[in-house]
Amino acid sequence: MGWGGGWGGGGGGGMFAGSASAQSGRAGLPFGGIPSELMDEATRLLASEEKRAPSSLAFRQRPTERERRRLTLPSVLAVYPKWVVAGSLLVIAISFTLQSGPLLTEFAIAHGMERGHHSLAVVAACALAYLAFALASALLQRLQVNVTGRLASRVMHDLRIRVFTHFQRLSLDFFTEEKAGVLMSRMTSDIENLQQFVQDGVSQFALQGLTMVVITAVLFALNVTLATWTVLLVVPILLLLTIWFHRASERGYLLSRDRIAVVLADLSESLYGIRVVAAHNRQRRNIRNHWHVVGAYRDANLYTARVNAVYGPATTMIGILGQALLLGIGGHMVLSHQLNVATLIAFFLYLNRFFSPIQLLVQQYSTLQQGRASITRLRGLIETAPQVDEREDATTLPTIEGRITFEDVSFGYNPAAPVLRHVDLEIAPGESVAFVGPTGAGKSTLAKLANRFYDPTEGRVLLDGVDIRTVTLHSLRSQLGVVPQEPFLFAGSIRTNLAFGRTGTSDDEIENAIDVVGLRELVRRLPEGIDTPVHERGQTLSAGERQQLALARAFLARPRVLILDEATSSLDLRSETVIERALDRLLEGRTAILIAHRLTTAQRANRIVVIDHGGVVEVGTPGELLAANGAYASMYAAWLASGGRDASRANT
Numbered sequence: 001m002g003w004g005g006g007w008g009g010g011g012g013g014g015m016f017a018g019s020a021s022a023q024s025g026r027a028g029l030p031f032g033g034i035p036s037e038l039m040d041e042a043t044r045l046l047a048s049e050e051k052r053a054p055s056s057l058a059f060r061q062r063p064t065e066r067e068r069r070r071l072t073l074p075s076v077l078a079v080y081p082k083w084v085v086a087g088s089l090l091v092i093a094i095s096f097t098l099q100s101g102p103l104l105t106e107f108a109i110a111h112g113m114e115r116g117h118h119s120l121a122v123v124a125a126c127a128l129a130y131l132a133f134a135l136a137s138a139l140l141q142r143l144q145v146n147v148t149g150r151l152a153s154r155v156m157h158d159l160r161i162r163v164f165t166h167f168q169r170l171s172l173d174f175f176t177e178e179k180a181g182v183l184m185s186r187m188t189s190d191i192e193n194l195q196q197f198v199q200d201g202v203s204q205f206a207l208q209g210l211t212m213v214v215i216t217a218v219l220f221a222l223n224v225t226l227a228t229w230t231v232l233l234v235v236p237i238l239l240l241l242t243i244w245f246h247r248a249s250e251r252g253y254l255l256s257r258d259r260i261a262v263v264l265a266d267l268s269e270s271l272y273g274i275r276v277v278a279a280h281n282r283q284r285r286n287i288r289n290h291w292h293v294v295g296a297y298r299d300a301n302l303y304t305a306r307v308n309a310v311y312g313p314a315t316t317m318i319g320i321l322g323q324a325l326l327l328g329i330g331g332h333m334v335l336s337h338q339l340n341v342a343t344l345i346a347f348f349l350y351l352n353r354f355f356s357p358i359q360l361l362v363q364q365y366s367t368l369q370q371g372r373a374s375i376t377r378l379r380g381l382i383e384t385a386p387q388v389d390e391r392e393d394a395t396t397l398p399t400i401e402g403r404i405t406f407e408d409v410s411f412g413y414n415p416a417a418p419v420l421r422h423v424d425l426e427i428a429p430g431e432s433v434a435f436v437g438p439t440g441a442g443k444s445t446l447a448k449l450a451n452r453f454y455d456p457t458e459g460r461v462l463l464d465g466v467d468i469r470t471v472t473l474h475s476l477r478s479q480l481g482v483v484p485q486e487p488f489l490f491a492g493s494i495r496t497n498l499a500f501g502r503t504g505t506s507d508d509e510i511e512n513a514i515d516v517v518g519l520r521e522l523v524r525r526l527p528e529g530i531d532t533p534v535h536e537r538g539q540t541l542s543a544g545e546r547q548q549l550a551l552a553r554a555f556l557a558r559p560r561v562l563i564l565d566e567a568t569s570s571l572d573l574r575s576e577t578v579i580e581r582a583l584d585r586l587l588e589g590r591t592a593i594l595i596a597h598r599l600t601t602a603q604r605a606n607r608i609v610v611i612d613h614g615g616v617v618e619v620g621t622p623g624e625l626l627a628a629n630g631a632y633a634s635m636y637a638a639w640l641a642s643g644g645r646d647a648s649r650a651n652t
């Protein structure tokens with residue numbers, strides 16, 4: 001059946017479970033409390049925690065100008081210009097303070113130690129200054145880590161909200177096509193990669209890159225000839241090696257990324273399918289298969305490790321070669337009085353420092369790659385347009401009477417394979433219509449078109465004569481209630497679950513709804529009444545009780561039109577009677593589409609529509625259809641003969 005996990009609007013379900021942790025906390029999982037020695041710390045932390053302003057968030061189906069902006073690293077950072085400027089200034093300051101050491105050394109030698117310039121005062125002053133700069137750079141680095149850390153967490157907070165808001169906009173087709181696991185990983189690992197990148201990667205790259213520039217500039221300032229020699233001899237080899245490293249490590253990264261995806265896919269399939277695996281004795285083959293995919297992933301990692309192992313030591317080697325050349329050339333220049341010893345020593349010290357950023361960058365390279373890949377993936381996600389979108393000029397649908405018209409409607413989840421073909425159907429206000437037919441006939445699909453979970457590929461769906469594509473999704477769905485086959489209950493109490501469909505539901509209304517759907521007895525039995533927490537997805541309630549809750553939720557939302565997918569799982573006779581009674585109350589004065597799996601439900605509807613192979617086969621009152629002796633009559637006969645079980649199995 002097509003409803004599974006799908007219905008999200010009106011009084012229906014949703015895609016994701018609510019906060020599971022809040023749930024387990026309330027469900028009374030064993031938790032010993034915070035140890036007393038941590039309590040003070042915790043209180044202090046809580047007191048210093050930033051208070052979040054009361055939420056002024058609004059949801060608009062159409063993204064704002066700002067939300068439509070292309071997702072790039074500069075654009076997300078640009079929202080916090082002050083922090084970016086502060087971070088950049090700090091990076092510049094750190095790079096200068098860090099590189100003052102060799103210059104001070106040169107000064108101390110030239111003006112404090114060389115013959116004719118002996119001065120303990122100069123040496124002492126230089127040593128003190130060295131210390132001061134070292135201290136300053138440590139303090140600045142601490143400040144910088146603080147600034148970039150805060151910047152990163154703000155950027156990520158914004159991004160999480162932006163992606164989540166986008167999820168709320170996307171249409172159902174997106175959630176059926178994309179695996180929830182993939183979306184989860186966008187929200188977790190991708191956003192974390194990016195956070196890591198903004199926090200450490202960007203500033204490290206800026207700092208180390210700047211350090212190399214500063215050192216080069218200082219070398220030229222110290223002595224142009226020697227600096228030119230050094231650059232000419234060292235930089236070309238370094239450049240070639242770096243180009244090779246970039247290519248090789250990109251390849252390694254792509255390889256390991258693809259292979260970890262295979263590992264995760266294999267893992268999740270084995271875990272989800274564990275019952276089938278065990279039942280078919282596939283454990284050994286599974287292990288062998290996993291051994292292969294994990295091995296391939298390890299090989300990819302080893303490749304990256306080998307690339308790093310070549311590049312790192314090779315740059316060190318170039319550094320040493322550079323120093324040997326420097327010793328030769330510089331020594332010659334000293335002997336021929338073109339250079340003094342102090343400058344040569346400074347050159348040595350700087351050349352050494354020129355290579356250490358490279359080592360650091362090698363370590364940070366994977367952060368850069370992951371950050372880049374993550375932002376590309378998040379951009380792809382954010383740029384996915386909802387298939388069912390609101391028009392720019394969408395109007396508010398006024399309160400409707402409840403006439404539903406399907407006008408020559410055709411639809412296919414995949415346009416090449418139509419599921420519905422030229423359906424014409426009119427449902428009068430207040431009328432209840434049962435859709436019956438074999439599984440896969442298209443009953444749920446037709447119902448999903450009525451509240452715009454999908455748009456027809458051809459034809460129109462009208463509510464009170466208004467094409468539903470011309471109205472806002474909010475005004476449309478607030479008048480349509482949906483009760484899915486598998487009602488989704490959120491983490492929270494019975495009260496919050498019932499009041500889900502409408503804000504400002506009063507206690508009296510909730511109590512009334514509980515009576516209407518026949519849940520009074522259950523509520524009386526529960527320890528905290530309607531405030532009793534519902535366990536995750538309502539697993540502690542019976543199927544019938546979950547259905548009743550879903551009906552009560554729809555009842556409270558007071559929709560003009562109700563779409564109900566009857567549960568296929570057989571209920572016990574008592575629950576069935578209770579639910580039928582609740583349904584009668586719920587349908588009073590409402591237009592209703594009932595996807596009927598039990599023909600008893602169909603028999604109670606005003607009209608029955610028999611759907612098969614994506615088309616309407618028969619329409620009429622139950623009496624008319626039985627008298628006509630057509631498809632419905634034979635279904636009914638088969639159903640009676642089978643003892644009145646699931647109608648969709650009683651094929652026409």
Ligand code: ADP
Nearest residue numbers: 001002176413419438439440441442443444445
């Ligand atoms: P019914 O409710 O009558 O059992 P559905 O409307 O759920 O039938 O399904 C009609 C056809 O559409 C079936 O062949 C089903 O496999 C297909 N279908 C249902 N949902 C989807 C979906 N989300 N994506 C692709 N095909 C789907």
